[in-house]
Amino acid sequence: MRKYLTARNLRLGPCSRQALMIVVDEFEKTGAETETWDEQELLLRIVEKGENISANDPRLLKYIKNYVLIPPLPSEIPYHLTKPQTHFSQFPDQVVFLQSTFENSTGGFFIEAGAYDGETFSNTLWLERERKWTGLLVEPDARNFASLKAKMRKAWLSHSCLSPIPYPQQMSLEGGGSGGKMTSKNQKNKKGQHLICFPLESLLRAIGQSKIDFFSLDIEGLDYEVLTSIPWDILDIQIMMVESNKGTREKILKYMAVKNYRHAHHLTIDDIFDKPRT
Numbered sequence: 001m002r003k004y005l006t007a008r009n010l011r012l013g014p015c016s017r018q019a020l021m022i023v024v025d026e027f028e029k030t031g032a033e034t035e036t037w038d039e040q041e042l043l044l045r046i047v048e049k050g051e052n053i054s055a056n057d058p059r060l061l062k063y064i065k066n067y068v069l070i071p072p073l074p075s076e077i078p079y080h081l082t083k084p085q086t087h088f089s090q091f092p093d094q095v096v097f098l099q100s101t102f103e104n105s106t107g108g109f110f111i112e113a114g115a116y117d118g119e120t121f122s123n124t125l126w127l128e129r130e131r132k133w134t135g136l137l138v139e140p141d142a143r144n145f146a147s148l149k150a151k152m153r154k155a156w157l158s159h160s161c162l163s164p165i166p167y168p169q170q171m172s173l174e175g176g177g178s179g180g181k182m183t184s185k186n187q188k189n190k191k192g193q194h195l196i197c198f199p200l201e202s203l204l205r206a207i208g209q210s211k212i213d214f215f216s217l218d219i220e221g222l223d224y225e226v227l228t229s230i231p232w233d234i235l236d237i238q239i240m241m242v243e244s245n246k247g248t249r250e251k252i253l254k255y256m257a258v259k260n261y262r263h264a265h266h267l268t269i270d271d272i273f274d275k276p277r278t
Contacts, residue, residue, distance in 0.1 A: 046196055052167040055199040055231075060168065064198060064206040070149070070157040072134050079129070079152050081119050093267045094123060094241075101239065102131060108213035110135030110155075111200070113162050114220070114243075117147035123216040123241060128154055133213075136203060138162060140173045140195055156207055161197040164225030171197045201231050212237045218270075224248040224255070232259055239264075240273040 042059045045051040053060055102108070108131070112124045115137035119125060127133040134154055139145045140161040148157060163169045172192040204210060215237050217223050223242055230237075240261070242252060249271070253263060256273045265272040 046168045047170055050170070052165075055166050055201040056205055060198075060202055061206045064202055068158055068160055068198065069203070069206060072154045072156055073152055075132075075154055077152055077154075080150055083119070094270065095126075097241075097265060097267060097272060098123065098126060102127060102214070105213070106131050106133070108133045108135075109209055109211060110214045110216065111138070111212055112136070112216045112218075113138045113200075113226070114216075114218035115139040115144075115148055117144050118149075118151040118153050119147075124155070124214070125153070127214065135212075135214075136207065136209075138203070140193065140197075142193055158198075158203060159195075160203075161195055162203075162219060162222075162226045162229075163197040163199045164222045164229060166199050166201070166229045166231070168199065168202070169197050171195060199229060200226065201234060204235060210235055213239065215240045217241065218243040221245060221247070224252050227252060227255060236275075238275050241267075241270045242273065244269055244271055 042053065042057075042063055045053060108127065110124045110127055110133055112122065112135065115124075116122070116139065118137060118139075124133070124135060124137070128135070134156075136156045136158065137148060137153060138158045138160060139148050140159070142159070145157075145159040161171060161173070163171075172194050174192045204212075212235065217226065217240065219226065220243075223245060227242070240256075244266070245252075252271065256263065261273040261275055263271060264274045
């Protein structure tokens with residue numbers, strides 16, 4: 001017998017109820033219902049029990065595809081941009097890098113983690129509009145994500161976050177705007193927005209994409225942890241733009257070197273890595 005997913009029929013404690021509100025709201029707004037007990041059980045395991053569920057668990061991928069991802073809009077639908085210019089990156093050297101690197105590249109696939117509102121400081125909107133790319137935009141902040149949806153981007157959208165471990169994890173978003181920071185559930189933070197963060201591998205498996213031409217990673221402090229959670233033998237990531245962070249930059253440089261990525265450039269706030277072509 002099918003049941004609607006509500007805070008009432010999930011037997012959770014107060015903290016877990018609060019942590020589920022964003023997910024529950026999305027279910028109730030759309031009238032979506034769980035198709036099997038397994039999906040409901042999966043959600044309970046992530047939030048209530050904190051189990052290490054495999055990034056390629058078929059139930060997890062089905063859940064992500066049905067309830068976490070929004071497919072790209074058709075290309076004929078117009079954008080709703082505040083300032084419809086050509087480039088949107090925060091700094092001039094980011095613009096120079098993107099244009100010089102991808103000037104003749106069309107139809108690629110990008111990831112932008114920390115997509116903000118989908119326009120302001122975007123490192124991927126130029127690729128999408130001018131070079132006909134598509135990709136995945138991940139944004140944890142609810143207000144930012146509402147703005148992102150309104151921009152009518154032609155990419156997959158996800159109101160979620162990237163997990164710093166190779167399993168789904170409950171986390172909290174402190175602050176908002178372009179500088180919100182994710183903190184672990186274990187820090188017992190009762191404030192902020194509670195979300196389930198998913199491994200990058202899981203999101204991409206749900207989409208059916210393993211080759212990434214450009215990955216923009218700007219998640220305010222968890223960049224190193226997310227990088228170390230990536231299965232490099234499964235995901236083929238060509239070029240990466242990672243925000244520099246004084247606390248972890250040296251670790252990131254060393255780690256990417258171990259993974260055989262070349263440190264190609266250091267921009268105002270980013271490091272660029274590329275994968276040697278074989």
